[in-house]
Amino acid sequence: MENEAGALSRVAGLFSARGYNIESLTVAPTEDETLSRMTIVTRGSDDVIEQITKQLNKLIDVVKVVDLSEAGHIERELMLVKVRAEGEWREEMKRMSDIFRGRIVDVTDKTYTIELTGAGYKLDAFLEALDKGAILETVRTGASGIGRGERILKI
Amino acid sequence: MELTGAEIVVRCLAEEGVEFVFGYPGGAVLNIYDEVFKQNKFKHVLVRHEQAAVHAADGYARANGRTGVALVTSGPGATNAVTGIATAYMDSIPLVVISGQVPTAAIGMDAFQEVDMVGITRPCVKHNFLVKDVKDVAVTIKKAFYLASTGRPGPVVVDIPKDVTQHKTEFVYPKKVSMRSYNPVIKGHPGQVKRAVQMILDAKRPMIYTGGGVILSNASEELTQLTRLLGFPCTSTLMGLGGYPATDPLFTGMLGMHGTYEANMAMQHCDVLIAIGARFDDRVIGNPEHFFQDGRRIIHIDIDPTSIAKRVKVDVPIVGNVKDVLAEMTKLIQASKEKPDRPALKTWWTQIELWRSRDCLKYDRDSSLIKPQYVIEKMYEVTRGEAYVTSDVGQHQMWAAQYYKFDQPRHWINSGGLGTMGFGMPAAMGVQFAHPEATVACITGEGSIQMNIQELSTCKQFNLPLKIILLNNRYLGMVRQWQEFFYGNRYAESYMDALPDFAKLSESYGHVGMKIEKPEDVEGALKEAFAMKERLVFMNFITDQAENVYPMIPAGKGLSEMILV
Ligand SMILES: Cc1cc2nc3c(=O)[nH]c(=O)nc-3n(C[C@H](O)[C@H](O)[C@H](O)COP(=O)(O)OP(=O)(O)OC[C@H]3O[C@@H](n4cnc5c(N)ncnc54)[C@H](O)[C@@H]3O)c2cc1C
Ligand SMILES: Cc1ncc(C[n+]2csc(CCOP(=O)(O)OP(=O)(O)O)c2C)c(N)n1
Ligand SMILES: [Mg+2]
Numbered sequence A: 001m002e003n004e005a006g007a008l009s010r011v012a013g014l015f016s017a018r019g020y021n022i023e024s025l026t027v028a029p030t031e032d033e034t035l036s037r038m039t040i041v042t043r044g045s046d047d048v049i050e051q052i053t054k055q056l057n058k059l060i061d062v063v064k065v066v067d068l069s070e071a072g073h074i075e076r077e078l079m080l081v082k083v084r085a086e087g088e089w090r091e092e093m094k095r096m097s098d099i100f101r102g103r104i105v106d107v108t109d110k111t112y113t114i115e116l117t118g119a120g121y122k123l124d125a126f127l128e129a130l131d132k133g134a135i136l137e138t139v140r141t142g143a144s145g146i147g148r149g150e151r152i153l154k155i
Numbered sequence B: 001m002e003l004t005g006a007e008i009v010v011r012c013l014a015e016e017g018v019e020f021v022f023g024y025p026g027g028a029v030l031n032i033y034d035e036v037f038k039q040n041k042f043k044h045v046l047v048r049h050e051q052a053a054v055h056a057a058d059g060y061a062r063a064n065g066r067t068g069v070a071l072v073t074s075g076p077g078a079t080n081a082v083t084g085i086a087t088a089y090m091d092s093i094p095l096v097v098i099s100g101q102v103p104t105a106a107i108g109m110d111a112f113q114e115v116d117m118v119g120i121t122r123p124c125v126k127h128n129f130l131v132k133d134v135k136d137v138a139v140t141i142k143k144a145f146y147l148a149s150t151g152r153p154g155p156v157v158v159d160i161p162k163d164v165t166q167h168k169t170e171f172v173y174p175k176k177v178s179m180r181s182y183n184p185v186i187k188g189h190p191g192q193v194k195r196a197v198q199m200i201l202d203a204k205r206p207m208i209y210t211g212g213g214v215i216l217s218n219a220s221e222e223l224t225q226l227t228r229l230l231g232f233p234c235t236s237t238l239m240g241l242g243g244y245p246a247t248d249p250l251f252t253g254m255l256g257m258h259g260t261y262e263a264n265m266a267m268q269h270c271d272v273l274i275a276i277g278a279r280f281d282d283r284v285i286g287n288p289e290h291f292f293q294d295g296r297r298i299i300h301i302d303i304d305p306t307s308i309a310k311r312v313k314v315d316v317p318i319v320g321n322v323k324d325v326l327a328e329m330t331k332l333i334q335a336s337k338e339k340p341d342r343p344a345l346k347t348w349w350t351q352i353e354l355w356r357s358r359d360c361l362k363y364d365r366d367s368s369l370i371k372p373q374y375v376i377e378k379m380y381e382v383t384r385g386e387a388y389v390t391s392d393v394g395q396h397q398m399w400a401a402q403y404y405k406f407d408q409p410r411h412w413i414n415s416g417g418l419g420t421m422g423f424g425m426p427a428a429m430g431v432q433f434a435h436p437e438a439t440v441a442c443i444t445g446e447g448s449i450q451m452n453i454q455e456l457s458t459c460k461q462f463n464l465p466l467k468i469i470l471l472n473n474r475y476l477g478m479v480r481q482w483q484e485f486f487y488g489n490r491y492a493e494s495y496m497d498a499l500p501d502f503a504k505l506s507e508s509y510g511h512v513g514m515k516i517e518k519p520e521d522v523e524g525a526l527k528e529a530f531a532m533k534e535r536l537v538f539m540n541f542i543t544d545q546a547e548n549v550y551p552m553i554p555a556g557k558g559l560s561e562m563i564l565v
Helices: A007-017 A046-058 A088-099 A120-129 B005-015 B027-038 B050-064 B076-090 B117-124 B134-149 B162-166 B190-202 B212-216 B220-230 B261-269 B322-335 B342-356 B372-382 B395-403 B424-434 B455-461 B477-486 B502-508 B519-531
Strands: A024-029 A036-041 A073-084 A103-107 A111-118 A135-140 A144-147 B002-004 B020-023 B043-046 B068-072 B095-101 B127-130 B155-161 B168-170 B206-210 B234-236 B251-254 B272-276 B297-302 B316-319 B388-391 B440-444 B467-472 B512-516 B537-542
Touching: A007 A024, A007 A036, A007 A046, A007 B117, A073 A088, A073 A120, A088 A103, A088 A111, A088 A120, A111 A120, A120 A135, B002 B005, B005 B027, B005 B134, B005 B162, B005 B168, B020 B050, B020 B424, B027 B068, B027 B095, B027 B162, B043 B455, B050 B068, B050 B076, B050 B095, B050 B424, B068 B076, B076 B095, B076 B117, B076 B155, B095 B134, B095 B162, B117 B127, B117 B155, B127 B134, B134 B155, B134 B168, B155 B162, B190 B272, B190 B297, B190 B316, B190 B322, B206 B220, B206 B261, B212 B220, B212 B322, B220 B322, B234 B261, B251 B261, B251 B395, B261 B342, B297 B322, B372 B395, B372 B440, B372 B467, B372 B519, B388 B395, B388 B424, B395 B440, B395 B467, B395 B477, B424 B440, B424 B455, B467 B502, B502 B512, B502 B537, B512 B519, B519 B537
Parallel strands: B020 B043, B020 B068, B068 B095, B095 B155, B127 B155, B206 B234, B206 B272, B234 B251, B272 B297, B297 B316, B388 B440, B440 B467, B467 B537, B512 B537
Antiparallel strands: A024 A036, A073 A111, A073 A135, A073 A144, A103 A111, B002 B168
């Protein structure tokens, strides 16, 4: 979409005004600074997804809409998790992070901050696997997506 | 030479060939008003409430197809305009609304008369802009007119901070704009058009269902030609009336909640439905589950893809401009060796005539009270069906739609999508400006007229000789009807007490006022009023309080579940 003030709120407003479900939404400028790219994760029947696609296309600021899930695509989300790292937790947290290919990016005597990227379900699985009592704080970016292979979304 | 932002605004409007700006001044637009004062390219119409400015611009646009323009100040001026903007949005009417804003440095500071106009109007505009740099004023206004009037039309708001109207820059009005993210489709997809034509030629029980899109795309001629070529029955939504001549035998009347028995039955039982610039509104098809009919195929022509397959599944979707698509279809049908199935059509018409013979719009003609339907019928005769008719919202609106037979497009002007009481008189003002010599009537109720009654003053100032037909039932009649049918006659807050003497009120504004209480006086009064070409005449008809609008499909029911008289 056009990299203009207000474009994001038009999209967000559309979803809330029409009662569409929004699971996550990420947006940032692209290599072409007049454009920004947004990845929205939503759920609905085929009819609803068709309406969402059409309604998004209708917004004047939206340049192009692609349903990534129509074909192979890669989906990545970044999560930062702050966990307890005292006593027996310390080894355990390091081990879990390694298993899920996370990286410990900040360390104190009492905590680790683990960085993890992957599809949303992988991040969910990591949180599931951790002892609830160990999780101090989490923050997630929401998914960004791109088509597999030579499929390209470009203007 | 460098011009101020305010000068640029006014120059842009002149460049667009704007004839009238409907507006109301205030602090944030004083610079613009100063430039309005100094120019003579367009006329400014001072209304008495900003809602009326937008409705008047809207009425102007509906009556002549050009983009209407309104100018309002920031804060309360802007919020007053919102109902008008939403009204135009729901009916897809091209408007450019320019609102003043507090100076850029004050935005977000809870400044005096600050509201987030772009935020408030976002869900009810086609698009809106906040202009933060004087260099963007001209190109933004150009884009606003382009967006408002092309594709599916709609209102566009341009919010301009006061300092931007003071700053200076070189003025260049772009000849053209193009926007990479906005490319309305005009021509229908040839393959789809061909499929549609084949389906039409194979139809045994066809039905043509037209809507506001026919009016908006000026496609009445194409529609009439195609319908007559095929000999198919034709119906219209409230918004499409006049798109096909109502006095033509192929026309089955309006359909929907208060549509005719024949139109609704044919709509339900046809085997090929050709939807043209109509959006399957809930007031039209009722309950979509009930509307669904096995074996019926649907062709849907609309310029806006979101209108297609929104409420019903469609077999042949055609995204395109009605005018172009109909012309293309007509060409293909004329060139085709196949002809419509005449014997099947004959059987279908026999069935439709049977439905028509129910005479669903009959009413008691011997009543000693004035029947509202009678007033409209007589008014139709007196104006020879040639008047521009605006209406407010309620029972009177439905009677106007049912009993005034519109043969021409853009002559029936009402708020269908939002259903805004208070629309009628200000819209009629806009219509009269668009057509100064024409007869313009506003059919209204005593509830609705009081929502913008102050505009009688504007009418005086600009000598607008409107004919106001008040069907005064002393009730919010449409509400009362629902309470009678669905709420056990509990008439909660629907009685209109303490009404003014409308004739005197009208006279106090310098107009003519009349009160008509007996059926035998109706025709004479109408003749007298419509003969007064130079004066606004306010006609207060005291009508039967208990009259209801029939037929009626209760909300949530299907097209064949009508309540009849
Ligand atoms: C009290 C009350 C009672 C009502 N009862 C009824 C009733 O009984 N029957 C009824 O019909 N309505 C009724 N309405 C009106 C109803 O609410 C809707 O406003 C109306 O039915 C919509 O009409 P439409 O489908 O023609 O759509 P419109 O709102 O006129 O929309 C036009 C359609 O055409 C498309 N279009 C625009 N331009 C073009 C173009 N150039 N080319 C192609 N397509 C184009 C648009 O995208 C849109 O989909 C009532 C309203 C009120 C207030
Ligand atoms: C601004 C607004 N408020 C409320 C309504 C709900 N409403 C629809 S019709 C109606 C009654 C209109 O009364 P009147 O103008 O007297 O017309 P009548 O139905 O009696 O002909 C009301 C209150 C509306 N459509 N618009
Ligand atoms: Mg009334």
